Amino acid sequence: MKKKIIYLCSCLAILFSACSDEFLTNSPIMGSTEEGYYQSDEQMFNALMAVYNAIQIDNALAHYVPFGEIRSDNAKTGGGNANDQADMQRLEDFTNTDVNYVSAGLWSRSYTGIYRANLLINAEYDSELARLYKAEAKVLRAWFHFDLLRTYGPCFISLETNYPDNFEFIRDTRENVNKQIEKDLLEAIPLLVTKHPDEMVGRLTQASGQAILAKTYMYWADWDNDNKSIFDKAIPLLQEVMKAHYTLSNDYASLFAPQAENNNESIFEIQRSTQSGNYQLGNHWVMFCGPRNLGDHPDVLAGWGLWVPQMNLYDYFLEEDAVRRSTALLTYDDLVTKPNEEGHDVSWETGAYNPEDFEGLEQGKYVNWNQSVYTVVGNLIRNRPGNERLIRYGEIYLLLAECHLRGSTRDEAEAKRLIDDLRVAHVGGGDASKCMSVDELMTAYPDRFPNPLEVLWYERRCELAGEGDRWYDLVRTGRAAQVMGALYPDAWDDKDYYIPISQVETGASGGSLTTYPDEPVPTPPVY
Template identity: 35%
Template sequence: MKAFKIIIIALILCVACSEETLEVKPVNQYLSENFYSTNEQVYAALIAAYDPIGWSMAFGQWVSPVMFGEIRSDNANAGGDPSDNDQPAWQELDDFRETNTNTLLQPIYRKHYIGVFRANLVILQTELATPEVERYKAEAKFLRAYYHFELFRHFGPLPVVTELLTPDDINLERSTMTEMMTAITDDLKAAIDVLPTTLSDVEVGRASRGTAQALLGKVYLYWADLDGDDPAKFDLAAQYLQEVVNSGQYALVDDFSTLFDYGTKNPIESVLEIQHTNLWPGDWGWFEGIEANGILQLCGIRGLCSGHPEYAAGWGFMLPTQDLNDHFLPDDQYRRDVAIVSIPELTQEVADAGAADCGVVVDITQVNPQDHTGFWQQKFSNYKAYNGNNVNGGDPNLTKDANTYAIRYADVLLMLAEALHRGSGSDGNALTYIDMVRERAAGPGDNTGSFKTGQTIMTEQNWTLLDLIWYERRAELAGEGDRWYDLVRSGRATSDLFSGDPIRSGNLDPQKVWIPVALEETSVAHQISTYPENELFQ
């Protein structure tokens, strides 16, 4: 394997200090050497390790994996203001013209390696062996796996960090895919052995056994796909996803639309949900991480009139494509209507509300004409109800606290169906799980006998079972950030997806679907990435 030198975190804080200068009395009561000595202190460190998951903005850039997974794919365009240069880093990623100087690369990278570092502190810095600390360490292993997996989904194989680094540890080689996936799966298996099955009301948002099993199943699914469609790994994915189903801890909510209503948090369908809060003041100068969900304002409807009964205007990013709108079959308009809204639909909503101050419902002169197709996403709706949400001050645009689903139970069912079909499982069982999702997609209530089953759709569309699975994943998870990652892992991230967009289809290189590591990282070690390298995917 070719050496890839890289710096993980800025570790060298002082390079020319005298020993006398360094020998000062600490101004705080605790140092790293004596902090991790009680259950309460280790718990505080664990909460700090959870923190980066919730950063929708970090180091001055929007870093949401939802934005990345949608804009990078055929589901959405970047959007923004009419200049087509609003948030240029996102515009570059949207058009597949990013280089290693793109300003988003370093914040995405740092966010997740900071999470790895904080998880390692919990795992390695304490000698306590209480039951509480054993659970905290298990949660930290879950988090370390999560952060490493997110790094992989963005950058491909990167260095696995399971030790606390020193200022000398600036030259690290990329791990291979096998090394990285093995480390991730080992952490999750260790966590599963300790994590509780259920969580109390005050523990909601933390990792449970089912959370770790679901993520482990997802990791094996990716690994199997990228490792030559390995049936044994698909079977492992099915094993852990089946355990989530068998646990009885999760269920599909009856009405799909309520998952995205104002105020909905941690429903029974939520397996892994990123928690956001309005209690920390939103501040544009706080560059480590915004605690609220900035995507609501960022992806709200640009140019929307003030008289809309539910929505406030936003900044117009993550605009759904015509291709996504056309993806939904005629019997699947309920899911489409939850994910996407159009100008005629907005106009009708305003008319129904009798709003007098909406002569122009949407001022499209404010919208990016290159990216706008007449649609906006609405799973992250910028509800007017968020007005006044900045209870402790700060910018109201940065204190909207809707949570983000990272894994829903519907996702578990569809991943399980895929793993069964692509491994050695039963296609009949796979169709059963798909039909559970399809029945709910037909609308609230019991649709037994009235919805089109997966088998019927396959017959009507002349689809294979895998075609059906790909359809269902895109329809069910539209606007939630999984699309690009699904395309990459399955080898479907090709220019054919963008046949109606000459810029994107012309720029996409299927051999360079992962983003590069930022120049400011690699230049420290005086070597710039020449990624991808085939030997890393071993």
């Protein structure tokens, strides 16, 4: 007798189709059994949409972006008081236990996606289109395993939909998880298309797969004693992405403006729809993170004031870096003073926030836009706008620069060129005279930037601020203990490089799954 993987016993009661507004309109899979499905290209496509749907799943703050910011030094939980979203508050300050809805939600989303991907990948039906759909599913399965690995540490590798009754679900080794991610992506990339038609925008492409594999190699190299040969493996993949159709924008703010989803820097985005009605395929957590008690703003809807950036992030930006700072961070002047100077009557009761967390800032990349900017059909809370930008073209420049600084064939000049090119576009707006080069930064701020690697860390934090990458960057490079331990010296422990597998899951496994992994923590890279 067989049993389905324990984490996912009910995940396929209904398979929803999902992705961008254009291909979110497919009918959900309803009233069909797993055994009788997967008999046509149409059914295979609908099954693929169910895999894409899993990446959209969020439960309040149990999502890549707010979690990756709040767990780091960029932001805190906020809300109305210290008990508002208490589980995220505990993950923020490293007092969490293994009973935590955020930790449980991040875990279940990934295994839901893996389960749905396995159903499609293991289906016997074959055609040219089916092979493409299976390739996309393999990329998504790789992403889910990657996210589990960087969040919980070495995890169980799931490739099947049914397991024997006496099967033990245990953590595999980090190397084996990485090898499985690599295998899925290497098999999928040649079968993927270079670009989808407009009505299919948002689906994965060859460049998406290459970027995800390159990012996997970065984490793999860091946790394998700064393995230079693994950094080297990422270089040709990143170079191929740079040959694709993407371009750097000279207007950084426009990358996160209203209606700017799937722009010229978009490589991998979670697709959202404000038009899905009862299917609720919009961005749930954006409503949680809107400005608390904001009134009568012409463009922005109030929310519940969760995920509040900290002044240490605001102060981290150099003076010349005003565009990236103002894009990531909104001030009282941005939300109230400026619109009122234009004739509006905006109010913002900032005293309604948790005073221990709120420092006068709101995040600006995932704004809770109101109906004047996006038309929402159906549930106003669940169908909020805003695709999450998981990998952007700008990051490709930084990943490749890092490989040139940390790989076996060191090329500092090329690394500097890549960083300079990104800074000219995103800091200088296309004008090199409006921003300092890497060499100029090291000359002007010798204590802050003693070498190009420190410039790179600055660039990663500022370029990706508010996008959920900060916590994972600190973890993979071994700097989390230094940075977060200084903020929470009485709470930080090396186990906190990861979050715990929830008690529900470890209990359901009969104790075969351990709450935390047993492996050494990474050491900071040496330049």
